[in-house]
Amino acid sequence: MIKSGRRWSNWSGIVKAKPHTVLYPSHIEEVVDVVKLCSAEGRTLRVVGSGHSFTAIAASNDVFLSLDRMQGILQLNKEAHTATVWAGTKIKKLGELLYSEGLAQENLGDIDVQSIAGAISTGTHGTGLKFGNLATQIIGITVVTGTGEVLDCSEQSHPDLFKALQISLGSLGIIVQVTLKLRTAYKLRYESSRTKLTDCLERLPELTANNRHFEFYWFPYADPCQIKTLNETDEPETSAKISDYVNDVLLENAALGALSSLCKRVPRLCAPVSRMIAAAFPTGVKVAQSHRAFATIRLVRFNEMEYNLPIEAMGDVVREMRETIEKRRYRVHFPIECRFAQADRIWLSPAYDRDSAYIAVHMYRGMPHENYFADMERIFLKYGGRPHWGKLHTLKTARLKEIYPMWDKFLEMRSRMDPEGIFLNPYLRNLFAL
Structure with missing residues (x-):
């Protein structure tokens, strides 16, 4: 059940830790025992999953607990x-x-x-x-x-x-x-197409209303953007393993990885590379079971910031982002991902009480992202943005309580559920001002 002395990093490598102890419980009773032991010894404990958060939300130099043996x-x-x-x-x-x-x-x-x-x-x-x-x-x-x-x-x-x-x-x-x-269980028809970003922004009401799932990617310094739609279908599943491998692995990952390495070595190539990727992004149609259709292979590692925005702000935000990127001449070739979500009533949900747009910016691992992300974050906040909790952001309690209406109630609940702060790490203490 215990392994220790390991070094750990998140998926992108931006967060690192050396936990004192790593635990792999198999039953709830073992989890209870770990919590009680941490309480008795004054230890802190974080649950670690697959490391796909870009913040230090999971990092700990004390006790790590993995639920990998509790699956099914x-x-x-x-x-x-x-x-x-x-x-x-x-x-x-x-x-x-x-x-x-x-x-x-x-x-x-x-x-x-x-x-x-x-x-x-x-x-x-x-x-x-x-x-x-x-x-x-x-x-x-x-x-x-x-x-x-x-x-x-x-x-x-x-x-x-x-x-x-x-x-x-x-x-x-x-x-x-x-x-x-x-x-x-159901099948989805996935369709990828290209259009001008200006045309996509004009068609947003139609595209969001007429598709079960719709998102788009736009490329810095390029005219085309990629539109992705997923709609329920009774069509037979497509079987094109070779072409899928070429598109998903060779084009979207191997080629992107090679071009990203080139941009890291020669940053002035970011703009032409971005235009090249925009022009070459695969288009086409596939039909698959829903859980397979949603998934995308991601082999090229990057760092990411994502913000939730009021849905009506999407067009203005994208236009201001594009203008800022080109004005500041940021060395970036990764596309910007734009998605949508329904309002909910979950206390710390970025979509709390509003139908939402999500915009994510990315930077290839090892390339400087700080100034680029800071400028994009300023735009997001200007339009009422709320950060995605697994993505990079700079906000602390003073600002978070302004934009999350249930922030104080959440902190009260946290105090009741974990009075000794067993589940807190330095990142969360800083975030919650504790």
């Missing part, structure tokens, strides 16, 4: 379309397990390597104005609190705690099980 479906109700699963279950594995039972999640993001608990705890989302973030699919949570108590929570049994737990940054307790509201 615990209980299934096909009639009610619900499943209770171990919180450490990776999203890709969960998709296949549910599909084998004829079920699926209603929406997913484009990365499927995270654990389900890690994904919901940081506010991971997909795209589509009829769908909230992944945490909105959760109808039950089992959590081990800072005192070692095991609580089964739902909106009916613990309404305030449940709304705090759905997106909790891992600061209220260790989520060990979740119950998901599901639907019958």
Whole structure:
């Protein structure tokens, strides 16, 4: 159960830690024992998943706890379309397990390597104005609190705690099980096309209204943008493994990786490389089971900032971002990703009480991102932006309590659930001003 002395870094390599102890529990009772031991010895504890957060939210030089041995479906109700699963279950594995039972999640993001608990705890989302973030699919949570108590929570049994737990940054307790509201398995028709960014922005109301899922990528210094849509279909699944490999691995990853290395060595090439990528981005149509259609292979590593914005601000924000990038001549060749989400009532959700647009900016790993991200963040905040909890941002409590209406209530709940601060690390103490 114990491994220690390891070095750890997140996916992009920007966050590093050397935990004193790494634990791999297999049962809830073992998680309870760990929490009680940490309490008795004055230790701190962070749950670590797949390392796909770009902030230091998971980092710890004390105790790491991995839920990798707590994966799989615990209980299934096909009639009610619900499943209770171990919180450490990776999203890709969960998709296949549910599909084998004829079920699926209603929406997913484009990365499927995270654990389900890690994904919901940081506010991971997909795209589509009829769908909230992944945490909105959760109808039950089992959590081990800072005192070692095991609580089964739902909106009916613990309404305030449940709304705090759905997106909790891992600061209220260790989520060990979740119950998901599901639907019958379904297929999606994925279509990728190119158009001018100006035309895309003019068509936003139509594109968001007429597609189950819609997102677009625009490229600094380039005219074309890529439009991606996903719509439910009864068409047969496409089988083109060779062309998919060429597009997904060779073009979107190997070629991007080679061009990114070139830009890192010769930064003045970023603008022409961005235009080259925009012109060459693969287009076409594929049909697949939903959990496979959502997922995108990401082999080229980068750092990322993402903000949620009022949906009506999307066009103005993109235009101001583009003007600033070109005026400041930022050395950037990665596309900007734009997605959409339905409003919810989760306390720390960036989409709290508003239908939302999400805009994510990226910089190839090892290239300087600080000034670029700072300028983009200033634009996001100007239009009422709220940060994605798993992505880079610079905000602290004073500003966060202004833009998250339930911020103070969340901090009160955190104090009750973890009075000794067992689940706090330096990053969270700084974020919460503790």
